[in-house]
Amino acid sequence: MSPPAVTQQAQDILEAYLSQKGLRRTEERRHILQAIYEELSHFDADTLHRHLTQKGLRISRATVYNTLDLLVECGLVKRYHFSEGPTLYERSLGRRQHDHLLCLDCGDIHEFCDPQLGPIIEGVAQLFQMRPTRHELIIYAHCTKTHCPNRTKNPTFATK
Amino acid sequence: MSPPAVTQQAQDILEAYLSQKGLRRTEERRHILQAIYEELSHFDADTLHRHLTQKGLRISRATVYNTLDLLVECGLVKRYHFSEGPTLYERSLGRRQHDHLLCLDCGDIHEFCDPQLGPIIEGVAQLFQMRPTRHELIIYAHCTKTHCPNRTKNPTFATK
């Protein structure tokens, strides 16, 4: 599915969720959802806020936080807790569930899917008589390429 | 190895690390290391600080944070970033590397070791030409026991 089509589908899902819950369809919510689906990935709330401001949209930080909560609730956005920094978000519609590998040298975030992970998680949860709802696997790693093009960027996730 | 013996070994390692780096052996560092090795697990900085205060030790929050950094640096303590809350710490000497399963109903933290995980991580890192240094796998799950004894406790990790 093309990016605009996914965005449209996301908007439709949001609308359905809002009317079902008796909540309101506001410009702000549409704008935020669009930015997330067409322009950003692995962003934090403040980056999203600045992005919207630069586009000339006057949306407050509070609304950004509120709307992110809403979008996570209705499943259109996923929330991640990597090391120290702020909470990061990602669009989730039309994307396979995946995990993350963080480069300790440049802060780059790589995504991967490993089909072996699901059974492991199920097995562990069963051992404790628990029903798993979600998981986060984060691998922290260094680049082995001698001339990694990212080496120049500022490292993140470095110490904590 | 018995708990006091592990603590002693940890103190020895700390001393060695300090002299090697030209740093100072202080009462505070010894007290903090001892509390971590003998009295606490999955604690945050503030819990550790209150714990020390209750024992009659007057150690400042700043020193607690500094010392935790130091202990993580020299490998005696592990740092974890679970969902929203504060950073958690754990003693690491004499313990196998393990991952965590968090109960969404009561906030309990279970530990598990899965030998299949290592190869998966190696494989993923190799795919990206990266050298993995550490990882965090967190499984969030609900209890399936109808009368979970923990159900009464305050849930943590519930929403974010």
Next chain:
DNA sequence: GTTCCTGCAAAGAGTTTGCATTGTG
């Protein structure tokens, strides 16, 4: 018109930093 949502600014949690004082080597 009612209720939800927004924007603003203040508060809050967790952590870091600056600086004078203390204490180790």
Next chain:
DNA sequence: CACAATGCAAACTCTTTGCAGGAAC
């Protein structure tokens, strides 16, 4: 006695909250 470590408080980052005004239904 030099310089690292401590204690204290203020600053800082990220996020939440309270409340008045404004927009959706």
